[in-house]
Amino acid sequence: MNWILIQKDELHLDESVTLKDERHIHIRTILKKRPDDEVQVVIQNEGNYIFRVIQITDMESILVKKETLSLTLNPLPIHCFFSLPRPQTAKKILHLAGAYGIHSLSFFATETKNKEYWTSPIYTKDWNQWIHTGMCQTGNVHFPTVQFGQKKNWKEFLSNWDGNVFVLDRVGEFDLKTFKEPLDQMQNILFVFGPESGWNENDMKYFNQLRYKIITLGNINLRTEFAFSSLLYLMFRN
Template identity: 55%
Template sequence: MNWILVYERELQQNLFVNLTDQRHTHIQTVLKKKSEDQVQVVVPNLGNFLFKIKTISDSFTTLEKLSLLPETLKPLPIHTFFSLPRPQTGKKLLHLAGAYGVQSVFFYATETKNKEYWTSPVYTKETLSHLETGLSQTGNSRLPIVVRERTISWKFFLKDWDGKIFVLDREGIDFQSIIKTQTEFSNQSLFVFGPESGWKPEDLLFFRENNFPLISLGKINLRTEFAYSALLHQLFSIKN
């Protein structure tokens, strides 16, 4: 945890915050901070700040806001779509989404997915905490929107998307060639990741009929979280 995450609603008089949970423990035992020391704080959807430790004891830490810091990371202005992954994979995707600050993450249950995944805590009560680990890691201050759609057809969703769609597929156009001709992606760009088993023939036909281009990150099979990390890194390199 490189940044302490504090929500705006936790601030008293927009200046002080009292921490009694794992953030207090982290400041005390991992960062080994003392009274009057400074810590970096990220406030979701507000920015990066420098806080000072006003009081620290065995049971709580009180932080005082000092100043606004320059933006540490420019969030990626993209949207991402996933065929409902296994919970352990979903946890890593949420962390990456929070770390890079994508605008939104859509989870849809395509025909090949196990609907039992929806019952996992990753997609219920733990979703926010996995995003928060990403913000705490990088200092990104944009909290992505997460949509977990259980009923609407994913193909209807893609057809109704108001923006450019890029479908990730090993046999698609080399992503580097797209980068050379398109230096900036629209705020409505949607990157679509399918099941690790690959798209079915009828899916590929659907993409062709709707002019959704296939893009490739390389000719090797990558696990979804590795492919997502590779895409985000390349997009981040362009933007920054």
């Protein structure tokens, strides 16, 4: 945890914050902060700051805003769709989304997916905690919009997308490594990640019918979280 994440409504009128949870434990036992020491703080959807420790005890840490920092990174203005991954994979996806600050994540169950995954706590109550771990890692301030399309049709969602849809597949015609779209022109791009077993023939026919671009990350099969990480690296590099 490189940054302490707080919510705007946790701030008192004097711009101080009192922490009594795992953040306090981290400040006291991992960072080993003492009064007058400084802590890097990210306020969700607002900015990056330096806070000063004004009091620390066994039970709580009290910090006060000292100065405003320039944003650590500019969030990636992209949207990503995932064919319902295993819960352990979803944790990594959510963490990475929080680290890079992408605009939105959408999870849908395509025909080949195990719909029992929807019952996992990662999809019902714990998902935001994993986004927070990514934000604490990098200092990203943007909390992505997350949609769980448990009762929605995934093809209908794609066909109604107001923007470009890029489908990732190992045999894609376009190589993402040569993708040079400026970040400020990527606001409505949706990158679509399929099942790790690959898209079936009917899916590919559907994509071709809608004239979606099929793009590749390389001529090897990647687990979903590695494919997502590769996409984020390539976008961030640009």
